[in-house]
Amino acid sequence: MFRPKLPTMPQPTGSITPPAVIEPTTIITPGTPTTPTPPAAPAPARPTVQLTPGTALALVGGGTAVVLVVGAVLVSMLLAVAVTGASVAVCAVVLRSLLASGNRRR
Numbered sequence: 001m002f003r004p005k006l007p008t009m010p011q012p013t014g015s016i017t018p019p020a021v022i023e024p025t026t027i028i029t030p031g032t033p034t035t036p037t038p039p040a041a042p043a044p045a046r047p048t049v050q051l052t053p054g055t056a057l058a059l060v061g062g063g064t065a066v067v068l069v070v071g072a073v074l075v076s077m078l079l080a081v082a083v084t085g086a087s088v089a090v091c092a093v094v095l096r097s098l099l100a101s102g103n104r105r106r
Helices: 053-105
Strands: none
16 A cells, blocks of 8 residues: 555567668678778768858847846846835834734723
């Protein structure tokens, strides 16, 4: 009752790994000369990015805009917290004053 029940893992229904590709091999006999194949040039993994002055300026402008927007949001949230705290403090002083004056009249 107090022991957790672990679910059983379902068994795979199909082939998980793709079938291996078998490449043909050449058989070298002692009498035949072999010609070395030139190594293929590796393809670049991803294209190179070239920054022009225009794109650099756009990146700087976009980053500045993001910083300004995030800063404005954070400052407005801080201001909202400060205004809320001040209003709660004023309400507490008014309630304390009303309760104290109510006790003095009796």
